[in-house]
Amino acid sequence: MGRLQVVGAVVADGTGRDPIDVDVTVEDGRITQLGASGGEPGERLDAGGLTMTPGLIDAHVHLGLSSPIQPQFSFQISAAEIAADIFATAGAALDAGFTTVRDTGGIDGGVVTTIAKGKVRGPRVLSCGPVQCQIGGHGYYGADWEPTELWSGHHLPGLCALSMMSGNADELRGNVREAFRRGASFLKLCVTGGVVSAHDRLTDTQFTVEEIAVAVQEAAARGTYVTVHAHNNEGIRNAVEAGARCVEHGTDLDEPTAALMATRGVALVPTFAVVERLLHDPAEAGLGEPVRDRVLGVRERMTEALAVAKEAGVRIGLGSDLIGPAQDCRGKELSLRAALETPMEALVAATQTNAEILGLSGQVGVITPGAQADLVLWNGNPLEDPELFSDPTSAVLVIQAGQIVKDLR
Template identity: 60%
Template sequence: MWLSGGTVVDGTGSDPQPDRTVLVEDGRIVELDGTPPAGAEVLDCSGLTITPGLIDAHVHFGLSSPIEASLTRGLSVAELAADMFENCRQTLDAGFTTVRDTGGIDGGLAGVVAKGKVPGPRILQCGPVLCQTGGHGHMASEWEPTADWTDHHIPGLRSMSMLCDGPDEMRRNAREAFRRGAEFLKLCVTGGVVSRHDKLTDTQFDVAEISAAVAEATARGTYVTVHAHNNAGIRNAVAAGVRCVEHGSQIDEETAALMAEHDVAHVPTLAVVHALLDDAAEAGLPANIADRVGVALQGQIDAIHASRAAGVRIGSGSDLIGPKQDGRGRELLLRSEIETPMDALVSATRVNADILGIGADVGTVEAGKRADLVAFRGNPLDDPKLFADRSAVALVVQNGAVVKDAR
């Protein structure tokens, strides 16, 4: 299959390459030059801009329904599953060929997508979040007995979190997450914006607890990423050996330098903050959540600048929650307003692939890589609003197969 005549932006940060021809064979990119022979399958991409398949490094497919209703059995399991399937479909339709689910689903959803039974992106998942009792990720009502929290799990579909208090419980639950098919671990080491029982300034887990999870992940040849807002929690996590920080809304110059020294990546999440400011109720959350959101927004913008100046690898994640997750590309538009559209694209392709540990396979348009490709009408580097416009995504190729063709 030949993608002919498009402008290629390869995800490495190099300048756009007009009028290129991308040859795909057996799911891989073979070359970016050449002339299609007579009778070849040719996709005319004239006027389109071809980029690597986009990667969202922070999704929550397990929160694809109104959150309060989904956690209080206000919805059937069938409806929860239907909403997750639709979220997967919309994500692929928007040009995201890979995602990292940072807590909520288990191997069940990832498996049906991988088998082709549900259209969706390649999913790397950590299973349930590991959090402390009463910490971020423990989403039970105040009056619900803690012992009842596991009753909310739906094996094979969704398990929001497992509670860990002390290194031994952390080790046990890390092993349980891996038994269920987790590909990495996610811990909550500070309070969060949508938390019920904590503040953004709270630290959660001590170094010994985090280290227990890191040891288990290391034994499996993988890594730990952490939900973290404040610097004290981030410093604990870096000391324990984690490889990535999600959100990082209070990262300052000192903390960014520490992260760079230890090669700890940073995945900001701007789209969710804007979505909650627009309408928290739309996600099925209380309106007063907005009181925390403004702090997290400006903090993340400042943190991006601090991380960039320190040389930290900066990825890209949307963190969208609730039933309206069709604006996943908005994250790249928001990043384009802080840095440049090229920075936003590279973060959502090459850098994200590197953070996820799949950089040898995807993330750039280069010979030998898997053929995960997106073609936009127009050039999003000139008009970054195209990143957030699903109708501007004219063509999506995943693993060498055309999964959307709206040319």
């Protein structure tokens, strides 16, 4: 792989420290040195005038929902087209500066390994495989009168499997073990209703504490964790009591529940970009107009939840939750968060903090000797103009594990 020295960039290292002018040396896929290095042979990359950040991390993606959603789950789109859409979305994530993503439901293990083998372009992917849902709960997209037992017929082995339905703790245990067999590296459960749902409300809770604890037990047996889709406080508290380590969305999070999360070391991943997208045009994602009604007010409540979590000292990551086609502007999540906090806080959430949440602390998300050489060079300074995060063309150079995977210089 050789040696690469990136010189002349202003470096924001992902820790929140002020950016500095420093050269970065990369060898065999890892960062080996910050600062001027000697005259050893190797490629020299002039990055004068550019801003360097760690490769971005999106902690909430759905690569397997890259086609229009309702047509995808009514057999109107071929497996070949679904695969093409998944891999196009993976490549677009890389081009937007995201070198690592956590897929929170929809792909099967074959997608992870195909990208890892370099057969298609894409970020490093950690996946929960299919989401674990209760019968009739969030995550079920069958037709109204489609029997639940037919739902698994929508799975495409090795490619996509959105969710698995459980009627009780024993069924959940079996489904969780099946998810791990298919390559899951962590688990996700839906413990409340959802915005993009047909059969529940945001105020509904799903799964009991005892049922969630079964998944936590199975995850712990494999050295990993459970994250949960949760909008309301009762569902969040059920999950925290059962031992979940992360909460997705957290729309109605209140102060006592945030304090409980902080005490137990449970992280939060808010998701603003999907809310913006669904308010703007639900049809673009292949969804009906009723979704717009369900999402009204969510942005304001999630904004309040972010402030509540921050005040309580909860570790807060960043996730876009984009669904359907047109997932190319994934960095919009950073632009939205920068407006609610600061651009630096948004960057740290998308790098160092997300790496901690994913269990990759020190390996990715920071520019420091020993870390993976995942780097993005931006044309301009996104810490001064955070809208640059939303524009994939602003990420003029993307380096993944020491290899240049995008170069618009």
